[in-house]
Amino acid sequence: DLVLTQSPLSLPVTLGQPASISCRSTQSLVHNNGNTYLSWFQHRPGQSPRRLIYQVSNRDSGVPDRFSGSGSGTDFTLKISRVEAEDVGVYYCFQGTHWPQWTFGQGTKVEIK
């Protein structure tokens, strides 16, 4: 079975400083059609999960441009250029390349130092 491994699992960050989360897959996430279906979700305390990024680097509507995604094949990264207080929460990578078996990473908790 495909596994997505995130690191770190906990990320204390100073306000205004950058943050980076890694996601590594045990299988390539390149689809037969050439696209890579790796998304990132944000889950703030007391709220519903929200998709931030799809297909590696495309921001969803309304997502601040301080969030960016990159990577290819099996290695991916979510970056926050300058962390704000509202960014506190858990971040998950997610693959849809191998649907109908979708997979979430185990989550990375971002907190303010």
Added chain:
Amino acid sequence: EEQLLESGGGLVQPGGSLRLSCAASGFNFNNYAMGWVRQAPGKGLEWVSVISYDGANEYYGDSVKGRFTISRDSPENTLYLQMTRLRAEDTAVYYCAKIPFGDYANAFDIWGQGTKVIVSS
């Protein structure tokens, strides 16, 4: 505005059954595949089930296969999750989520607020 509103959660005994509902609004429900995702206490997100836009195809995660059934009522714009033979490890917040038009690989662009299920004696 696209919205999803779950209901039906509650306390149920091990081995019991429960049906969750998700009312959709703000988009043409008939055109979109839908799914359920859950989060157990202290755990991460777990994909549970997905149903095609027309109800013809259903997909299940290994942990619920054979126990849960997903369905939809298009005239009522409602998604369901029938859960049977419930176990303690099914305790979780269950989220309803929408899949972009015909785009299963980019699943879950809109989420509901969740409904809590507790399986305990």
